[in-house]
Amino acid sequence: MSRPTCNWLRDADVLLLLYRPETYKERTSGVFCEALSAGKPLIVSEGSLMARQVSRERIGWLVRDRHPESIAAVIRRALPELNFVATRCMELMDRYGKMFHPDTIVAKLLSLAERE
Numbered sequence: 001m002s003r004p005t006c007n008w009l010r011d012a013d014v015l016l017l018l019y020r021p022e023t024y025k026e027r028t029s030g031v032f033c034e035a036l037s038a039g040k041p042l043i044v045s046e047g048s049l050m051a052r053q054v055s056r057e058r059i060g061w062l063v064r065d066r067h068p069e070s071i072a073a074v075i076r077r078a079l080p081e082l083n084f085v086a087t088r089c090m091e092l093m094d095r096y097g098k099m100f101h102p103d104t105i106v107a108k109l110l111s112l113a114e115r116e
Contacts, residue, residue, distance in 0.1 A: 009034060013086070014041045014060070014078060021047030021065050028053075033100040039093030041085045043074055059089050 009015075015035045025048060032050050035042055042060035044050040054060040061078050064070040078085070098104060 009038050009040065012040055013082065014043060016043045016071075017050065018043075018045050018063065018065070018071070019048055019050065021045050021051070024048040024050060033096070036089075036096035037093065037100050039086075039090040039096075041078070041082065041089050043071075043078065057088070057092060058085065059092065060085060 015031070017029065017032055017035070019029060024045070028049050032042070032044075036053075036059070042050070042054055043063060044054050044060060045065045046062045047065065051062050054062060061074045061081075063074045
């Protein structure tokens with residue numbers, strides 16, 4: 001019997017989100033938002049919108065797209081840095097939880113509609 005997805009996210013130490021940079025250059029994923037809201041460190045592809053966020057906030061590591069050696073090297077580097085990065089992610093968890101909350105998104109959409 002499998003556990004619900006939310007348990008997998010809760011129990012994860014790090015999320016590996018290797019989305020294609022050309023597809024995610026100007027957008028993100030729901031899984032990425034959920035990970036940020038859950039305070040989870042991330043490993044993401046360089047050149048993506050997610051990579052810019054991870055770098056700016058120091059909440060994970062970047063790998064070269066479609067490059068297994070880069071993934072392996074980053075995983076090795078992440079192990080000794082994990083406690084620092086995980087602590088940083090937990091510090092930002094509430095902020096991201098509010099940012100990606102459905103009420104916040106609806107309020108922003110209504111605000112945009114009122115400008116029109």
